[in-house]
Amino acid sequence: MRYIDEFRDGALARRLAAAIAREASPARTYHLMEFCGGHTHALSRYGLKDLLPANVQMIHGPGCPVCVLPIGRIDSAIALAARPGLILTTYADTMRVPASKGLSLLKAKARGADIRMVYSSADALRIARENPGREVVFFAIGFETTTPPTAVAITEASAGQLSNFSVFCNHVLTPAAIANILESPEVRELGTVPLDGFIGPAHVSTVIGSQPYEYFAEEYQRPVVIAGFEPLDVMQAILMLIRQLNEGRAEVENEFTRAVTREGNAKAKSLVAEVFELRRSFEWRGLGEVPYSALCIKEKYRAFDAEARYGLEYCAVADNKACECGAILRGVKKPTDCKVFGTVCTPENPIGSCMVSSEGACAAHYTYGRFKDVPVVARVAA
């Protein structure tokens, strides 16, 4: 497949792996955080860690939109879906996220709630148009990548006076999460999470550009390399980070030049600015309340804001005590450090959100990498 296979080329991967092995100094360890779930997924799916030397360690970041959604937000969505006649539309990944009382959207659906999976916000709008007699809510989640489509849906609903449509907005912001991690005591004071550099988001950066990361590189002296989601992108970014660290640089570099510019997508950004404004605070799973880390719908579009329309009051709910998702999302722990990983908590019965989405650190490791946790099994020659 053109434009894809080029970025999955095994021979090129070996060459990059050799360069990484050559340039990584044996005197030190490189702790690199891939912020995005897309990168986590690529690392696991392509068995990329097998190609890295032992002293290049990848730390999974919180960039999985489903994983960072706190239980209270899912509870609110379930409460909405329980309203008679209401249709809740949502991206498929949110369906299995565990909520309070053993529920999830999937289980609420089985109990009679009308919850429909959509592939885009446009599908949610279409459902609203086709069901004029019913209230339709789009449960909007995600980072800066999914925010512009939600903005489009709201402006279209407003222009078309689609009064039965509204959005339950849960859009969050990447830079705020990165800042939160860099400010965390584990990184700043305790040093329990060594963090030498970041692989910066791919799709998010196509929207916001590379400019917002310049602050982190400068203020926290951590190199950032923005990388695409293909495995060669990730390898190349790792090599670029190692070079920066070896040379004592802390800059924002862009490996994903085929899609990311410094300024980002001006049209998308202006649409987002038209519809949304900063939320004073938002709870993230794993990170807790993070100030100015999420968006809410502006007063101008209040009619399409499900939180205002249905008087939703946010109620925080603590995670399951045994679940380590919080620490895993901050990079403090690995999936295998969690007692319930692979026993009580599996993709079929997730306890924590990291086990839900294929981009979640636990699900990715469980699905693609857990054979490495047991002693290597001798291969029988065919």
Added chain:
Amino acid sequence: MSGVLPDYVRPVDFKHGRVDMTHGSGGRAMAQLIDELFLRAFDNEWLRAGNDSARFAVPAGRMVIATDSHVVSPLFFPGGDIGCLSVHGTINDVAMSGAAPLYLAATFVLEEGFPLSDLKRIVASMASASRAAGVPVVTGDTKVVEQGKGDGVFITTTGIGIVPEGVDIAGDHARPGDAIIISGTLGDHGVAIMSQRENLSFETAIESDTAALHGLVAAMVAAVPRIHCLRDPTRGGLATTLNEIARQSRCGMLVRERELPVKPQVSAACEFLGLDPLYVANEGKLVAIASAGDAAPLLAAMRAHPLGREAVIIGEVIEDPHHFVQMDTSFGGRRNVDWLTGEQLPRIC
């Protein structure tokens, strides 16, 4: 003289008519539907006998029975429809034991309001698939459910077949060192279905691979009677089938990604839908596992058959107490190929 024709029955209006509750009530309307639709389409001596069951002589030897319900949405898709799918699906389940399928039974659950023209099209497709396969539908049943309680039509088919002497194919027969062979490209059916879904429709030249595989199996069994395992990777795709066999045979598997045959169009569709072709359904493919020594003659027999032309060895059975299916990625790493979690595609077969 009266104009009444005492034996006259007005024909079923297949052009404009719809299924109603009387078609399942056991009365005249049901009898008429059976006569004018099912009997006419499937026409054979057993159905003509008009009994509630079909009677036939049983050949000596071991028999197999398999049943499969079909609830696919949409009912018509590129390369097939629920009708031919329901024939192929059960024939394949029977054939995967190495058996020659003999007879089919079919049950229809119809939803009130379903257009009779669509039903006729589906039954015609079933009849032609059954005739082409040489496996007659010898008995059946029809039920009608109220509107909103079905989804047009559900079809359950049951098949029986006879296993040739000396053939012993089962999911727990895979042994370390065995070769794993796939009969052709992965994911065609799932992607064809996906391309037609209402909220997703995209244009593709991909057609479902739905096909009856008993002819291919007969050729394989004739060449290598000692095949260890056969299975058709339908729902859950190749990944699920390999995991099932690994668990049953208490072994592991190691496949090589670069050997996996996937059409570029399927690969592209999977890419933008976020699917993995390893988990996408097939309806006309099989996985064969045989000893390393039998692999070459088996592969040759498969490639000589039209439905196995693209057969290829994709990996080996290995020893592994954890029964993992592993894959060497084209990229150079190794990873698990796990069971499917949740569902990739709703209602595909």
